Amino acid sequence: MVRTAEQFDLVVIGGGPGGYAAAFYGASAGLSVALVERDTIGGTCLNRGCIPAKAFLETAAVHRHVTHAPDFGISAGTPVVDFAVAQKRKQTIVDTLVKGLTGLTKSKKVTYLLGTGSLGAQRIVDVQLAAGGTQQIQGKFVVLAAGSVPRTIPGFDAGGPIMTSDEVLMLDRIPKRIAVIGGGAIGCEFASTFADLGSTVTILEGLPKILPGLDPDVANFVVKSFKKKNIDIRTGVKVAGHEPNSAGGTTVLFGEGERLDVDAVVVSVGRKPFADLLGLKGTAVQLSERGFVEVDGYCATGEKGVYAVGDLINTPQLAHVAYAEAIVAVKHMLGETVYPVMYDRVPWAIYCHPEVAWAGPSEEEARAKGIDVLVAKHQFRANSRAMIIGEAEGLVKVIAKKNADGSAGQVLGVHMVGPWVTEQLSGGYLAVNWEATVDEIAEFLMPHPSLSELFGETVLSMTGRSINA
Numbered sequence: 001m002v003r004t005a006e007q008f009d010l011v012v013i014g015g016g017p018g019g020y021a022a023a024f025y026g027a028s029a030g031l032s033v034a035l036v037e038r039d040t041i042g043g044t045c046l047n048r049g050c051i052p053a054k055a056f057l058e059t060a061a062v063h064r065h066v067t068h069a070p071d072f073g074i075s076a077g078t079p080v081v082d083f084a085v086a087q088k089r090k091q092t093i094v095d096t097l098v099k100g101l102t103g104l105t106k107s108k109k110v111t112y113l114l115g116t117g118s119l120g121a122q123r124i125v126d127v128q129l130a131a132g133g134t135q136q137i138q139g140k141f142v143v144l145a146a147g148s149v150p151r152t153i154p155g156f157d158a159g160g161p162i163m164t165s166d167e168v169l170m171l172d173r174i175p176k177r178i179a180v181i182g183g184g185a186i187g188c189e190f191a192s193t194f195a196d197l198g199s200t201v202t203i204l205e206g207l208p209k210i211l212p213g214l215d216p217d218v219a220n221f222v223v224k225s226f227k228k229k230n231i232d233i234r235t236g237v238k239v240a241g242h243e244p245n246s247a248g249g250t251t252v253l254f255g256e257g258e259r260l261d262v263d264a265v266v267v268s269v270g271r272k273p274f275a276d277l278l279g280l281k282g283t284a285v286q287l288s289e290r291g292f293v294e295v296d297g298y299c300a301t302g303e304k305g306v307y308a309v310g311d312l313i314n315t316p317q318l319a320h321v322a323y324a325e326a327i328v329a330v331k332h333m334l335g336e337t338v339y340p341v342m343y344d345r346v347p348w349a350i351y352c353h354p355e356v357a358w359a360g361p362s363e364e365e366a367r368a369k370g371i372d373v374l375v376a377k378h379q380f381r382a383n384s385r386a387m388i389i390g391e392a393e394g395l396v397k398v399i400a401k402k403n404a405d406g407s408a409g410q411v412l413g414v415h416m417v418g419p420w421v422t423e424q425l426s427g428g429y430l431a432v433n434w435e436a437t438v439d440e441i442a443e444f445l446m447p448h449p450s451l452s453e454l455f456g457e458t459v460l461s462m463t464g465r466s467i468n469a
Contacts, residue, residue: 394418
């Protein structure tokens with residue numbers, strides 16, 4: 001250890017979900033911890049991603065509810081959107097959560113340094129402090145958690161009407177016409193938000209369908225719902241560029257000479273790891289051709305005592321996955337019994353309307369692996385609670401391994417689309433990860449009336465007997 005540098009058991013570079021999870025979990029395990037963050041604690045997820053986006057989705061949901069209030073016997077008039085108020089509400093939520101995380105650094109006695117950290121040999125981290133000057137610290141262990149930044153496409157650099165997720169979340173008005181480039185999870189969330197708030201939305205996707213990788217039965221429900229919202233979905237198209245106009249908008253050029261006049265363009269084509277400022281000189285930390293830090297199953301890099309978690313490594317770019325990786329890394333450095341994250345079984349959630357949630361392989365993926373499966377699916381239109389809340393669109397689909405006697409055995413995948421399925425997935429996630437069988441889950445009681453009982457009914461039907469399904 002270099003005694004001129006301040007010593008810590010654990011130094012974490014990056015204060016997003018993976019970083020603060022490693023710092024707080026390590027501190028709760030008794031480690032002395034330093035957390036280095038160059039911007040604001042909470043990272044992209046809290047400040048420019050998950051939380052702000054969901055706050056706007058909830059604004060869209062309120063608008064949708066008020067619009068349909070007469071269906072419930074409530075006369076509310078035509079809703080008027082003041083997006084500046086929605087923006088202020090979003091920022092209040094973010095600021096409150098940031099304040100909470102900052103408070104945790106104090107209560108858990110984590111040394112919090114605002115600045116840019118770069119790793120060198122012997123696990124020494126040089127910190128360029130935001131307030132000026134430098135500070136050198138050294139960890140017995142180091143966790144790299146520098147996160148990611150939005151990917152862009154040629155000719156669509158952010159500025160003016162062209163926005164990535166960073167800029168669109170700072171809007172104080174609703175553009176009348178929006179083009180969303182990219183039909184993945186983030187793109188569909190933005191498309192859903194602005195369509196529900198009254199924008200004319202067009203999704204431009206280069207692949208044959210939006211939400212690639214989703215179970216087709218689930219994806220088809222989203223497509224049908226989007227079309228009801230008058231979202232124009234253009235798939236299999238290549239975006240060639242754009243031509244700004246004098247009104248502050250632009251014309252997007254795509255496909256075979258097609259043109260689309262819009263007031264704003266949201267570029268949503270994924271995110272890339274941000275290792276640019278990590279230094280790494282004199283270390284054995286390796287980057288892949290795509291810029292990801294290479295790690296083993298325990299998130300350990302090629303440099304002894306150095307780990308990497310979150311968007312910085314080539315795993316699902318989900319905050320809860322980063323949490324799990326942080327726990328794995330800390331347990332591993334402590335020499336505790338620990339198992340790698342099972343990435344094929346993590347819970348996924350897309351918060352568009354209708355919501356999407358799943359864990360485990362789709363029917364296509366399971367069959368492609370040569371697994372003989374049985375499938376059951378039932379729609380929310382027959383669910384009493386879904387009818388009561390006026391959200392009867394969607395389904396639950398369960399994929400189970402087929403036993404030798406032809407009966408349904410271990411549950412492999414649970415896929416949902418519909419009302420609040422992101423909150424309902426927990427039962428399906430537990431079933432998949434505990435390798436539970438259909439017969440075991442069929443013993444569970446679900447409250448009635450509830451949305452979650454559709455999962456129970458779907459599983460029960462796989463026993464060969466059922467009640468409502």
